[in-house]
Amino acid sequence: MRVIVTGGAGFIGSAVIRAIISDTDFEVLNLDCLTYAGNPDSLASIAGNDRYHFSRTDIRDMSAVREAVEGFRPDLIMHLAAETHVDRSIDGPADFILTNVVGTANLLEAARAYWAGLDKDAKTRFRFHHVSTDEVFGSLGSEGQFSETTPYAPNSPYSASKAGSDHLARAWYETYGLPVVTSNCSNNYGPCQFPEKLIPLIILNALEGKKLPVYGTGENVRDWLHVEDHARALIAIATRGRPGETYCVGGNEERKNIDVVRTVCAILDELAPDSPHRPHSGLITFVTDRPGHDARYAIDASKIERELGWRPRESFESGIRKTVEWYLDNRSWWERVRAGAYRGERLGLAGAV
Template identity: 60%
Template sequence: MKVLVTGGAGFIGSAVCRYLVGELGHTAINVDKLTYAGNLSTLKEIEDSPNYHFEKVDICDRAALDDVFKRHKPDAVMHLAAESHVDRSITGAADFIQTNIVGTFQMLEAARDHYGSLDDAGKKAFRFLHVSTDEVYGSLGADGLFEETTPYDPSSPYSASKASADHLANAWFETYGLPVVISNCSNNYGPYHLPEKLIPLMILNALDGKPLPVYGDGSNVRDWLYVDDHAKALFTIMTTGRLGEKYNVGGRNERTNLEVVERICDILEELRPKNTPYSEQITFVTDRPGHDARYAIDATKLEDELGWKAEENFESGIKKTIQWYLDNEWWWAPLREHAGERKGVLAAKKD
């Protein structure tokens, strides 16, 4: 297969490209604008492969997209390009509206034109996988799981922009017959994750002897999914998912944020012991606005219909992740200059 992957220099997109090219032997056309979140060093393993191609393109640039489709003639699209940091969306929503909504519209239109140019066999095989997030569903209480039928209830500019993009993708299936499939995933973690994100930030701050800032009281719950498991799920959904359907991807690994940070500290005690406990670096900071209490994905549809199963549980995945950061300073050290603080931390109110 020849797959056009938008956002292929990002965290999840690069895992998808490495899986497509390195493990499956397919061709990946990486379309990425290379914003702060895009880093070609994440693709070092496959950069010299004849099956890997990079196109520096903004997904909001329709003419450039049309050119990529005409030159590469992909068999499928995996649309991952997005502004994806909740904290950044709170202080700079405009980029999220532009990339996540307008960019998705341009991608759908470019793909629709390409789809129209295909012969019958090409049309039958073509798929447009739109990759989204569980945050479009809003927040859960203490019980229950997000299902594919859960009503949308986004609460941040990021999740609202992704919900909008999901609706666009579904509309292009219903209105124009574009063969769309949608996925919604839980929180990802693993190698090559930007140092500003929770898990790598805690690992690297701990190693540097810096505070480990936890929002509120740390009771917010997330379902964690190892990024390589997600990449495999996305390929499964793209190739075997039913058109017009949505599939939730989750790791069945619920943890409070505080539990995640404490486990990172425990593992570092084993792998890189020091004189004082890492847990002494944990600090509690002002909660961010609209911080959803709990996310948890029900992946039963994906597991039962398409046969996907997560290979890593949180315990095995977090150990692999921490060891990767210990072994790969070459990758993360250049990115650490502006990544030592939580992006959404608010100044405490004065009396």
């Protein structure tokens, strides 16, 4: 099987490519334009594999997307390329609309044109997998979970742009018959995550003795999913999911943000006993909340478990320890990021009141 993965140098995309190369015999083309969040270092372990190929392609460039699709002739497109950082979407929403909405439309159109020219058997085999987020559903109260039938109610420019892309994917299935499958996941964490996100930001700030910023009172709840579990889920959905269907993927590991931060601090206290900043919890600092910050996310992942047999292998306790260990063992990876694309500054306060 020949697979195009868009955004394959990003956090989740690189985990998907590593899993494809290690667990299957598929050939992969990574389409990534290498923005601040795209990091070829995350693919170092498989970069020399003869089944891995890379094209520096911007999905906002329709002609480049068409050329890549027609040239590689995939059996499957896994679309993960996106602007994903909520705080950045508050400061600059235009990039999110262009990449997440226009870029997705470009990919769908390129895929449709390619698919229309395939023979009958190849048409039947082809899939377009659109990868999205649970944030399109908005915010939950103290009870309940998101499912595949939850109405959309996005609250940030990021989640609105992803909701728009989800609707495009559905429309290309319903209108043109393009065999599209969609997935919506909960919060990911694990190796190679860009350090603007909560867990790597807390780990790295703690190691450097910087403040550990917690939005509001830290009571916001997220369902945490280890990225390698998510990668396995995405491959299952892409290869065995039913066209026209949506699959929600979650870890069933709800935690308050403040509890996540305290857990990371406790693990660092244990694993970095020589740190001059112990106890690291003393660095916790509550800061102005993000505008429109959703209170709680939780995923009902029973459909993917029932239909595709997927379950997470990592508990939050096992996954977060492995994650902290990875950052401790891979200082060169994150030091290069901190020296260039992101230095730990606070984003997303534009328009705050």
